Amino acid sequence: MLEPKSFEDQALKFVGREIYETFFRGYTRKQWGYEPSQLPSSILKRLPIRFNYDDNYYSSSYQGIPKNGYTYIIEKMLDHPNITVHLSTTFTRDLAKKYEHVFYSGPIDAWFSHCAGRLGYRTLDFETIEEDGDFQGNAVINYCDEDVPWTRISEHKHFTPWEQHDKTIVYREYSRFCEVEDIPYYPIRLMDDKELLNKYVMMAKKEKNITFVGRLGTYRYLDMHITIAEALEVADKYIKSVSDGTTMPTFCVNPLS
Ligand SMILES: Cc1cc2nc3c(=O)[nH]c(=O)nc-3n(C[C@H](O)[C@H](O)[C@H](O)COP(=O)(O)OP(=O)(O)OC[C@H]3O[C@@H](n4cnc5c(N)ncnc54)[C@H](O)[C@@H]3O)c2cc1C
Structure with a gap:
């Protein structure tokens, strides 16, 4: 073959x-x-x-989850006098003028107000179920049959088997095409999407003082460890560019690869 x-x-x-x-x-x-x-x-x-x-x-070889959970790590990272968090605030081109450099992790097509069209994403609907005891005995079970409408069920307490909980909370996931008002989750990246992405990448390369990062900024399917590794590399590059007086690139990876 x-x-x-x-x-x-x-x-x-x-x-x-x-x-x-x-x-x-x-x-x-x-x-x-x-x-x-x-x-x-x-x-x-x-x-x-x-x-x-x-x-x-x-x-x-080495896998794990943070001892005190992800929220704790993020809270500790943000607890710094040089960091201000603005919740429920959509970052726009107008706001960007206030900053020396922007690292934009929102959707690349949204940065350009979708002027060339919308990139295709899948979104998810989550159905929450709370019960006593154990729901499914496993962290995640995938449902492969098409007559079952959900794709998988996650029961989070099984990710931390060293903890004891009498009750349980599970999420059923339903996948569908991402419409205008939905939260974009998975980039689809079919041929048409890649052509459109190419247009946005060309436009982005003409922008100044901005670096497009992450899953939405580069329209790639990324796992967390890759996202974190790339974020650390971007930070190193930026620190170096400031000390060398060189220009920070618009992309530190090629979104089209
Ligand atoms: C359902 C699901 C399950 C996953 N499971 C796993 C897994 O088991 N293991 C794994 O390694 N990875 C998993 N991933 C992937 C993981 O979530 C991503 O790799 C990671 O979240 C990417 O980080 P990010 O910072 O690039 O993007 P995000 O985490 O999506 O962060 C981008 C943020 O920017 C915000 N934003 C967007 N536009 C704007 C704007 N204009 N102004 C202000 N804020 C804006 C968004 O609200 C969002 O909070 C999963 C992803 C999904 C969708």
Whole structure:
């Protein structure tokens, strides 16, 4: 078989038709709203395929979650006299004039008021269920069948099995196309999106004193560890550019790669 281009080709190469149709096809159609044959193989290449009982999502040697949770880490980071947080404030081009340099992590097409069109995203609806005891015995269970409308159920207390909780809270996730008023979650990045992204990248490169970062700023599917690593690299680059008197780039990664 030639090098797989679509999600479907990649899946058939990895696991064969039976497992593809049992586990991948229905879930992918629900999650992305497209036929797997229309989607790029890169989506599947991100997922680990294992033939053992390791149910971790990642294969990294060291994995964990912060002892006191993420909120605590972020609160400690923001607790600094040079940092002011403005909640519920949409950052706009007008506000940017007040700052020497902006690191923009909002959607790149929104920065340009969607003047060339809207990039495609998937959004999610979450249904919350509270119950006593244990709901599903696992942190996350995916529902691959198309006759089940949700894609997965997460039961957060299983992420921290060392804690004891009598009650439980679970979230059912329903995926759909992101409309104007919705929160954009997953960049779809089909061919049309990439062409549109190219236009916005060209426009962005003409901007001054701004660096587009993160999942929405660069319109890429990013996991958290990659986002954090890139943010640290951007910070190092900025500190160096200030001390060298050089210009900070508009992008520190290529959004089109
Ligand atoms: C449902 C879901 C599950 C995920 N699960 C995992 C997982 O298990 N493991 C993992 O590693 N990664 C996971 N990810 C990916 C992870 O969430 C992202 O990698 C990470 O959040 C990206 O960080 P970011 O700062 O680039 O973007 P975000 O976290 O999206 O932050 C961008 C922020 O900018 C704000 N914003 C946008 N526009 C403006 C504006 N104009 N003015 C002011 N603020 C604005 C947004 O409200 C948002 O708060 C998941 C993502 C989703 C959607």
